[in-house]
Amino acid sequence: MLNYIIKRLAIAVPTLLVLIIISFLLMHAAPGGPFTSERAVPPEVLANLEAKYGLNEPLYKQIATYVYNVVFHFDFGPSFVYKDRTVNEIIAQGFPITLKYGAIAFVLAVLIGVTLGVFAAIYHNSWLDYLAVGVSIGAQVLPNFVMAPILVLIFTLWLGWLPGGGWQGGQWQFLVMPVIALATSYMASIARITRSSMLEVLNSNHIRTATAKGLPTHTVILRHALKPAMLPVISYLGPTFVSMITGSVVIDMYFSTGGIGLWFVNSALNRDYSVMMGITILIGVLTISFNLLVDLLYAWIDPRIRY
Amino acid sequence: MKTNLLLSAALALALAMPAGAQTTEINGETLAEEQVFIYRILDDIKSFDPQINTDVSGSEIMRDLFEGLMNDAPDGSQVPGAATEYTLSDDKTVYTFTLRDAQWSNGEPVTAGDFVYAWRRLADPAFASEYSWYMELMGVQNAAAVIAGDMPTDQLGVRAVDDKTFEVTLDKPLPYFPSMLTHASTFPVPEAVVEELGSDWTKPGNLVGNGAYVLTEYSPGERVVRERNPLYWDDENTIIERTVTLVINDENQALTRYLAGELHKTEVPAGQYPRLSRELPDEAYSFPRSCSYIYWFNQNENGPEALKDLRVRQALSYAINRQVIVENVLQGGQSESYNFTHHATAGFEMPEIDYANWTQAERDARAQELLAEAGYGPDNPLSVTINYNTDEAHERIAIAISQFWKQTLGVETQLANVEWKVHLENLQNGEYEIARYAWCGDYNEASTYLDLMTSYSDHNVSGWSDTEYDGLMAESKTMENPSANYTAAEKILAANMPFAPIYQYTGVYMMKPELRGWPVENLLQNWYSRDLYMVASE
Numbered sequence: 052m053l054n055y056i057i058k059r060l061a062i063a064v065p066t067l068l069v070l071i072i073i074s075f076l077l078m079h080a081a082p083g084g085p086f087t088s089e090r091a092v093p094p095e096v097l098a099n100l101e102a103k104y105g106l107n108e109p110l111y112k113q114i115a116t117y118v119y120n121v122v123f124h125f126d127f128g129p130s131f132v133y134k135d136r137t138v139n140e141i142i143a144q145g146f147p148i149t150l151k152y153g154a155i156a157f158v159l160a161v162l163i164g165v166t167l168g169v170f171a172a173i174y175h176n177s178w179l180d181y182l183a184v185g186v187s188i189g190a191q192v193l194p195n196f197v198m199a200p201i202l203v204l205i206f207t208l209w210l211g212w213l214p215g216g217g218w219q220g221g222q223w224q225f226l227v228m229p230v231i232a233l234a235t236s237y238m239a240s241i242a243r244i245t246r247s248s249m250l251e252v253l254n255s256n257h258i259r260t261a262t263a264k265g266l267p268t269h270t271v272i273l274r275h276a277l278k279p280a281m282l283p284v285i286s287y288l289g290p291t292f293v294s295m296i297t298g299s300v301v302i303d304m305y306f307s308t309g310g311i312g313l314w315f316v317n318s319a320l321n322r323d324y325s326v327m328m329g330i331t332i333l334i335g336v337l338t339i340s341f342n343l344l345v346d347l348l349y350a351w352i353d354p355r356i357r358y
Numbered sequence: 359m360k361t362n363l364l365l366s367a368a369l370a371l372a373l374a375m376p377a378g379a380q381t382t383e384i385n386g387e388t389l390a391e392e393q394v395f396i397y398r399i400l401d402d403i404k405s406f407d408p409q410i411n412t413d414v415s416g417s418e419i420m421r422d423l424f425e426g427l428m429n430d431a432p433d434g435s436q437v438p439g440a441a442t443e444y445t446l447s448d449d450k451t452v453y454t455f456t457l458r459d460a461q462w463s464n465g466e467p468v469t470a471g472d473f474v475y476a477w478r479r480l481a482d483p484a485f486a487s488e489y490s491w492y493m494e495l496m497g498v499q500n501a502a503a504v505i506a507g508d509m510p511t512d513q514l515g516v517r518a519v520d521d522k523t524f525e526v527t528l529d530k531p532l533p534y535f536p537s538m539l540t541h542a543s544t545f546p547v548p549e550a551v552v553e554e555l556g557s558d559w560t561k562p563g564n565l566v567g568n569g570a571y572v573l574t575e576y577s578p579g580e581r582v583v584r585e586r587n588p589l590y591w592d593d594e595n596t597i598i599e600r601t602v603t604l605v606i607n608d609e610n611q612a613l614t615r616y617l618a619g620e621l622h623k624t625e626v627p628a629g630q631y632p633r634l635s636r637e638l639p640d641e642a643y644s645f646p647r648s649c650s651y652i653y654w655f656n657q658n659e660n661g662p663e664a665l666k667d668l669r670v671r672q673a674l675s676y677a678i679n680r681q682v683i684v685e686n687v688l689q690g691g692q693s694e695s696y697n698f699t700h701h702a703t704a705g706f707e708m709p710e711i712d713y714a715n716w717t718q719a720e721r722d723a724r725a726q727e728l729l730a731e732a733g734y735g736p737d738n739p740l741s742v743t744i745n746y747n748t749d750e751a752h753e754r755i756a757i758a759i760s761q762f763w764k765q766t767l768g769v770e771t772q773l774a775n776v777e778w779k780v781h782l783e784n785l786q787n788g789e790y791e792i793a794r795y796a797w798c799g800d801y802n803e804a805s806t807y808l809d810l811m812t813s814y815s816d817h818n819v820s821g822w823s824d825t826e827y828d829g830l831m832a833e834s835k836t837m838e839n840p841s842a843n844y845t846a847a848e849k850i851l852a853a854n855m856p857f858a859p860i861y862q863y864t865g866v867y868m869m870k871p872e873l874r875g876w877p878v879e880n881l882l883q884n885w886y887s888r889d890l891y892m893v894a895s896e
Binding site: 082083086087088089090092093095096100102103132133134135136144145199200203204208211216217218219303304305308309310313314317321322 | 401402404405406407410412483484486487488489490491494505506507557560561577578579580581604605606607608610611614615617618620777778779780782783784786816817819
């Protein structure tokens with residue numbers, strides 16, 4: 052097991068390096084730059100700007116300097132567009148925000164989704180099943196860019212219960228709508244995956260044996276069915292968790308949370324190279340880590356899997 | 359020559375400003391107990407440093423946190439700011455400003471040295487400000503050479519004669535120089551603080567300004583809060599205690615939050631002005647704003663042959679039914695445009711432009727004739743591409759125009775939209791046929807528009823140039839009253855049609871009925887929190 056982990060971590064290093072190089076090249080290949088603006092900057096001023104940010108160096112040199120600073124100084128450089136701030140500052144400020152609402156939304160989505168899915172499977176083809184399937188399909192067809200304005204219309208404009216946006220340190224009033232808007236469609240997917248996987252497990256031999264030897268239904272479900280039924284759910288949860296905690300551009304945009312989801316998209320549109328690289332690397336590291344975690348969880352859940 | 363600005367300022371203040379912070383009534387209206395102003399901006403603030411900021415929404419905040427030599431009065435004219443008066447040398451190139459006794463928000467006096475420091479900083483190639491060219495535009499002596507790194511920054515034409523006297527030397531006379539001084543990039547910064555804290559000096563708690571407000575909170579992507587500065591020289595006439603800027607990316611979401619009472623001011627989303635002004639007549643406003651919307655015709659070498667023919671450019675421009683665009687597409691009180699300079703620009707006399715006075719039927723008929731003369735018709739149809747940056751309003755305008763061209767002239771039009779940065783890159787490289795563009799005035803004078811079309815302008819991407827035009831603009835710089843030259847320049851543009859003017863902007867806003875003091879007459883929309891106040895709602 053330990054060997055396996057070390058091996059996976061060793062592969063992660065070249066993976067990240069390739070990610071950095073490809074992102075860097077793609078970004079620089081896009082037309083326009085951080086200083087392209089409506090007020091065309093005169094050539095001599097542009098030269099001064101490029102010199103200041105090292106953009107006048109050849110690309111390979113820029114990449115090397117960048118990797119060196121990241122690895123040895125943990126310095127992701129200054130933002131080219133938000134000039135008062137460094138990339139480290141932007142991520143340190145924005146990531147805790149998306150982490151907070153993303154993690155809460157994740158927990159909610161998993162709890163409700165799994166519960167819905169399990170009940171739908173146990174009471175297969177009953178009204179409860181139809182209700183659960185109905186709810187999850189309803190939630191699935193309401194993507195967050197539809198959910199967000201609807202929530203604001205109801206809770207802010209009509210009822211006046213919740214503020215229409217902002218963060219204010221993440222007080223609960225500011226969390227409710229982002230969490231609901233983000234969790235809904237994930238919850239629906241989790242419910243559907245759980246239901247179908249649970250149905251399959253409930254029809255398998257070992258469950259039939261457990262039921263035949265007279266175990267009570269809740270023991271059969273909780274002790275024998277739930278764990279194997281979770282395998283496909285967990286493989287879905289790994290990448291889902293990462294994309295939820297690194298924020299959603301829609302949530303950040305509608306609710307003005309200040310999270311990094313919007314920073315990521317804006318940095319691409321603004322050609323804010325350093326911010327875009329910083330967030331790309333953050334997402335890369337998280338994705339690699341959680342994929343590893345998911346694989347380890349597999350081994351724990353399914354005794355047949357051995358590394 | 360000595361201009362006493364204090365007198366006119368006092369008059370403007372008496373007319374426009376409330377009488378004192380302690381008063382509970384102004385113009386017979388009771389002041390609201392809570393004096394807080396909350397408004398929306400589209401994107402986060404890029405910098406709180408006056409010499410780094412490049413955004414309009416950033417400048418709004420700069421004007422609260424700092425104060426330049428001059429301020430804009432609510433009517434758009436200039437009144438004294440950090441300077442009480444100035445004298446101009448006989449050759450009209452040396453301005454000497456007398457600074458008022460004012461303090462930075464840390465209690466230190468504001469000195470001429472702070473202005474010298476800020477202006478050199480703006481031009482310094484090592485500092486690399488994106489707005490350093492503004493120093494050149496103002497004509498400050500040696501600005502170009504300093505920016506290019508050919509001269510040290512201490513050769514810039516600015517000098518602190520003593521702590522209270524700031525002197526600026528220009529390369530040549532520039533009659534509208536004082537009106538350029540309300541621009542945020544010319545605001546002073548406290549040298550000692552900036553040198554001590556480096557780039558951290560703009561963080562809340564560190565930032566020291568000489569404006570009517572101090573920065574108290576900045577939550578990136580969410581809000582900026584500034585509160586009244588008790589050390590400001592005119593604090594007793596300030597009423598708003600706190601101004602809050604909310605970053606709301608989606609304009610419809612901003613409108614919902616405005617309607618829910620979370621904001622006092624927001625923009626009206628495109629196309630919604632007629633409905634909102636019907637439903638909320640006391641809250642929907644539309645007033646002139648200094649920007650002009652045009653379609654460039656590419657006449658560069660790599661541009662299409664057809665557009666190098668004046669008759670084709672004229673035909674395309676004439677066939678645009680601007681009335682339909684303004685009244686049916688935009689619907690926000692914008693005005694049809696047949697010239698470049700915004701019609702409400704100070705001192706600008708609208709020239710007689712022939713096709714502006716024709717009916718649309720006459721324009722269409724003339725357009726058909728011209729295009730036929732140029733050799734295009736059913737046998738040889740003209741085909742063009744309109745480039746624009748992805749945006750719903752630009753798209754609707756492009757669709758309307760392609761329809762006018764199709765119906766009136768039989769011209770086939772392709773629409774090509776790209777993201778903003780790519781659009782700018784294409785413009786600057788001359789890689790387009792016909793492209794959407796808008797120019798907003800930096801100051802309230804016609805040259806902010808007309809300079810753009812000189813052959814030596816970095817912004818003239820059309821490839822068109824005219825020596826007579828260049829001559830008129832060069833000459834206008836030193837004239838006491840350049841109006842005649844501006845009129846002549848506009849006529850040259852109308853006759854040569856390097857671009858098709860489409861419409862001129864209005865600011866279209868929702869503002870709560872309790873909000874008072876908004877400078878609706880200020881064409882540049884330069885507003886200051888200290889001019890605003892809230893009255894008690896009935």
